[in-house]
Amino acid sequence: MDGGQWTHLTAPVPASGTGLVGRDAELREIARLLARARDGGGALVLAGEPGIGKSDLLLAAREQAGQAGFRVLSSVGSQVEAELPYVGLRRLLADVLDGVDLLPDTQRRALLTALGVLDGPAAQPFLVALAALNLLAETATRTPVLVCVDDLQWLDRPSADVVGFVARRLGYDPVVLLATSRTQAGERPVPADLPRLDLGALAEQDARRVVEAVRGDLDASVRDEIVTVSQGNPLALVELSAHWRTGPPGPATGLPLTERLEDAFVGRLRDLPAGVQDAVLVAAAESTDDLAEVLAATALLHGAPVTADDLEAAVVTGLLRFDGLRVSFRHPLVRSGVLQGTGAARLRAAHAAVAELLTADPYRRSWHQALSVDAPDEQIAMRLESHHVMALQRGSVVTAIQMLERAAQLSVTPDLAGRRLLLAAELGFGLGRADLVRRLLATVARTDISELDRVRMTWLEEIFEDGEPGNAAHVLSLCAGAARAAEAGDLSLALNLLVGAALRCWWAESGATARSRVVTITRSLRGAESDPRYVAALAVADPVREGAAVHRMLYAAWESADHDVDADHLRLLGMAAHAMGEQSLAVDFLDRAEARLRAQGRLGLLPQVLSLQVVARIDLGDWRRAVQAAEEGVRLATDTGQPIWTAGTLAGSSRLAALQGDIRSARKQAAEAEAACLPKGISCFLTVVGMTRGSALITEGRFTEAYDVLATVFDPAQPCYHQRESYGGLGLLAEAASLGGRRAEARALFAELTQGYGDTPAGLLRVQLHYADAVLAEDEDAGALFDRALAQDLTRWPWPRARLELAHGSWLRRRRRVAESRVPLRSALATFEAIGAVWWAEQTREALRASGERAVSARSKGAVADLTPQELQIARLAAEGLSNRHIGEQLYLSPRTVGSHLYRIFPKLGVTARGQLAAALRGL
Template sequence: MGDRGGATSLVGDAGIGKSTLLHAAAQHAEDLGFAVIDTAGVASERTLPLAGLHQLLMPVLGKLDTLAPAQRRVLLTAFGMHDGPPPELFLIALAALNLLSEAASERPLLLVVDDVQWLDEPSETVLTFVARRVGRDPIAVLGAFRPGHDGPFATAGFPELIVRGLGEDAARQVLAANAADLGSTAQEEILRTSLGNPLALVELPAAWRAAGAPATRGGAQIPALTARLERTFAGRLPVLPQLTRDLLLIAALATRDELPEILAAASTLAGVSATVEDLEPAVRARLVQLDPVRISFCHPLIRSAVELSESLGRRLAAHGALAGAVGADAYRRTWHRAHSIVGTDDGVADELDAGHTVALSRGSVISAIWALERSAELTVDSARRGRRRLLAAEHAFGLGRPEIIGRLITAVAHDEPSAMEAARVELLRETLNEVPPGDTARVLRLCESARDAHRAGDTSLALDLLNVAALRCWWADTGAQSRAEVARALDELDEAVADPRHLAALACAEPILRGAEVCGRLARLEPESIDDPAALRLIGTAAHAVGDQVRAAAYLDRAENLLRERGQMGLLPLVLGVQCAVRLDLGDWARIDAALAEGRRIAAETDQPFWGDGQIINEARLVGLRGDLDRAFDLADQSFAHPIFSASNVVLACAQLARGYALLSAGRHSEAFDAFVIAFDPASSSFHPRERIAAVMFVAETARHAGRFAEGREIIEQLEQVAQLTPAPMLRLHLQYARAVLAEDFEAESRFQTALAAPELMRWPWVRARTELAFGTWLRRQRRSSESRAYLRSAAIVFDAIGAGAWSRLAAAELRAAGERPRIAPRDSPLAVLSPQELQIATLAARGLSNREIGEQLFLSHRTVGSHLYRTFPKLGITTRAQLSDRLNTTPPASGTASSPE
């Protein structure tokens, strides 16, 4: 493995040998000098927040003092060992990563996790987070799970080792060692039934001897084999003493494997004192193993066999006994009480309702949802039952779990919801994608629900409903009537004008007709005065919607920084997605590649596939402008074929622009013009009233090069009328460019000078460079070469700086034609030699951030950051950290920083 890490999944059926392989790997790792930390998921702990992670990190908790104080507090709070506000799950994950990285600094580390499918969901999410990021640390992760598991570790794309049954020869050897006393007929029957499963080859002979019954002929299916093995283990239970069976039942249902707790609960269940000696019959039967303080089952199937062999009444009584034995842990006590009841119990329901906040405080939203849902099942009053289900559904909304939302809001419908609760259901229903985005009736229904909520006094809910209604108007063409209705409903919320949701909804519903109002309100909002990243995202989205990209960048950049500081990864893919579009328009291309990759990765980690797929269209536009024709068309085609995006005008408009960009970059001007024209046709599915603005200067340029001046001017005249309705900076600058490019020679110069004199143009380097290129080209063709060179030179420098290779080459060709040898962009420029992530890390280091601070920003261990920088320095031809700023052309920090990558 060297100094690098990685993760591997072992996938196989119960009894196939995964645990044996993990044990062998752990033993081999120890022989090589690794430290080994192992744990296993337990089915009964799946709703206990972070139970699996706590067990996994137990051996290294002594190193907590090596962490930054904030990260130390995060872990202690998550494990209920420190009071504090609920930590973000990904802050917990980052703290766990750094803790393990510190442990691995002494010697390589192997994490072994068996039965991943039974980890509680937050623990599996953290494990996956860690496993994705150990590539630069000497940490290996091995996780084993059964086929069909679809949790984050299973879907992360780690290399998989499929553990299959033994071949016939090996199976016969195992069988011979365990069934030598059985006849050949019995052995052949067991051989067929086992399907090469090692556990079956060991355990079925014993079952045959005990029962004398033949195995299923013809070979069992895997589920049937698993059930048969469970029955085999269950067959050993009746001969055990009753007190031993009580102890096994308690151990099977317990959420911890601590012997004192299990002995106390078993004593309550049995009504007599239980001791360790009472477990000896189970040890001799190879059902459990003991150490001085813990008990463990020899195989997970034994645990499930014990549960299945007992009656419902016995299981309920066992949970009741455990509730009385867990000591001061109120959450676990309530959890067991909830499992000890059939029917309703308002007292326990209230405890669960109160206890769901404990789950939230430990970063486990999924456990909070379970607590609320079970609380609802135990509640007598239907109204309170519905409120609890609705709250659970809203938590599921925050997680992006439509399958849970659908189940819960279906149940709420039977709980007599109030008008306001019905409005909340309408909001939640939006996550289910039951209605196409362009459905006008749905928009009007949401507006009516918003009015209901407002009349009931819930302005916040009204704003949420109008936001989703406005987003429907943004994503697809719902018609002028629905857009106007959303705006009217917003106008009725006088008291909410200062709320960012109001601004965002107005901008998305009516970006043109209400653009002036939105721009005016944006001008009064300073990004640095706002500390809520969700609010900043909404304001940035509003600015983007009305074409004020400079303000959008300011709001979104601050939102991104705050989200990183606070570990709120859930919103990052949304912010990064809009940022990419904004940076593309402005000319900040160097940061887009890293944002695209990070946006996709975090969208996958936070289970937001929509936002991961949404980066397709940003990449399509970027590669189109860079001149990669095939890639741009391929990505555009993916958007047109996407099951959701294919019904979205805004996405299809951007896909059409990507095609036009690529054709223009390739010099195919007439085809490019035809591609752009589609985006200006209201009858086309690729028409979007706002996104067409991004094509104004391109349609003008292609019209000029293709000699289609009249068609181009007709389109520009339409946009001149739009400009009377909105002061959008993007539209104003694009129109100035278009007027100059399509002007007759006698007025072209004055129009170019007007365009270049626009004071805000300096903050739009892409538009400025294109204007300079067009003006310089015009001057050269007017035989004014000496005047043209300054404009062409400036354009070439900007194109080089932002990575617009196709445009840089065009500017260089024009400059040569004007009689000047263009400056050749260095082949070792940071954009050329660094990966997107290396550039991202180097840029932050150049700003003066320490490795720990960079790690916290990018959700990496500080050792991984140091490793990246160590490899970056030689690529950039530098030897000290202080040289980064000059090499990357970034502003140096106010104070000195360490000179080494570390």
């Protein structure tokens, strides 16, 4: 781009050049954002109450960007269109869809299917979002792009999710995204992680300037009254001034300002001819802004034709705008005022007129028909229920739920209404919307439904219960529901209930009775043994006692798994392997699940997979990959609204930071995870927090304190106790005891602990106990125990192996076998340096120096160590030969963003070409 196109944006834009009053600071912020676009884009949400001037600022930004050579793309949210999936995105991208052929085929098809251009099954929402991001990035290679989204709170949910996804990933592409949103209670909030500028009321001096500019002929006392009534709201100042008669228009002074304005708009509507009033009503009730459609429906409602020329009267009064093709409202408050000020019967008639017109669009027609009646109508209800599937295929779960709710209201029998509401509640559960599910179930509770539907209702009620995660009563209730579902022949529902019950046993201790009941009911399900949910329910509910059986099932599943295994099935098997402590197998399942989820754009499950990978890779010693998984996992859990996985991934990340010597970050992340988990009693993550704090104390040389902290992880009376999750802390506890002079105490504790472990074959437990036996033994007895521990196959366990080698080398040196000690110590040092175990590497170097080893120096901390987790992930994929586009598909980034990362990666690694990356990363 020619640098001259950006020059005038480096200075603040004066308010006088825009017609806006009192918004100099906001205009300067927008100008700065546009001026920075050459070096990388960004996003900003302009938030505030109705009429505060958000849309005017957006218009000013469009003008600035147009002068600077930007390509400007726009969309606006609509209350009426909110139920139409991707309508906002279709409007936003309409002018750049000619570039869709530049996208990878999977993204191209996903986007075009979502926008209704191609037929096909529903595309994964995040694949659609990635396609939109890359389409914007491709467009920005030719000219910078400004994306304007007005009234974000009313944008259809799938389109709004795409906007949030894109906004979080702008940084290297010259794309700026500006959105406006209301902030009133009850409206969908602006995502908390997006930059936001809150607009306040105008200062009194600025408010007076607005009134004088609009109606300088008014008496000073009248201007004072308008300023007082308007409360600094620019729209109120303009509208009340322009239409002042004998007193302030609108109802009594006690009403909120928004209702005053709505009433003022409706008051103007009543002065228009009847046909124009009907046209405005149809435009408010319609689900499109197509002028021809609005006029055709108005003719049906009014009983006579109404022309575009007739609508000029509504334009003159400040109610409507239209350009010959599209009709829109002067302000969203006009639409809401019209809808609220119209009688119910007349509004139903307007919807009936629209429905009569839409013979070629059964999807929209059924919705308007449903709004045109006020009594049960099973035919319309059936059409709505069938069309909810189309809404799901178009990617709008929220719209599908709305259709099912309205179908329930129109149902002729209670059982039909209850079934439809339960189906809506299940969709709400899939969205993670506890509030929505509870509201729907409260309605279902008042209807007469079947026994099986009662079971489904119990599941949905219990799965969002706010009680303690390990509450035995909740677990037993879910088990009882599973038994009833199995008796009714619904094996899938039974398994879903049992996985839910098992997870309650995992999150926190629920007691032997509850765990046993989950296992008993699961084992009673004949023919389900090969279902991953069956394996997961056993493993997660009781990993110690069911370990041997689950071990056989998991390895059988791995041997028989083919390329067609569903990604969610692989996730469940990976979860089961992690639950029983078979970490290498867990990583194998989870890696395959991750690859398929990425390929399919299923980001909803990806944070769960990444969180489990963090823990498993820490235990094994693949710490660099664990760092990558943690960084991306937190980001995607935030993207997809899964706070429990955000907390779990933060806990794992804190443990890793402590082991790598970043104590400040470790304690900060641990505190954040604890704050999220402690009130809910989620002990599995609190255990990880306890291991973080113990590891941090070890690296600070405070071994006695470390032992005391780590011991709490193994105390059933403590909130951080979790028998299985504590496996990973056994070696740390033994190490703290050995270094802190508390071996005898630790041996007694380990003797007690091992009695509760039974004969489970868990690899993690076996590796940790062998290490503990060796380091806690008296020196004269330790030799055979080290031999036994090192005889294990530790190929997949570099972290435990290196610690064993360090302990063994130190023991050999104490036994005056100095020359022999150097071999395991050298091996340990290489591993510690490779994975980033800073404290352990330094201990090993000291041991080698004490053995007489010369020229032992720390490995360079530059190069790979300087890469961020995301940079290392990109470098690995590039080293494997993937193009920027393919890397972007894997990591949900634009190719340009990948290229910018590589531009920074090359000098850090000291390379100048992609072909050199593999050598620079070798051994990691």
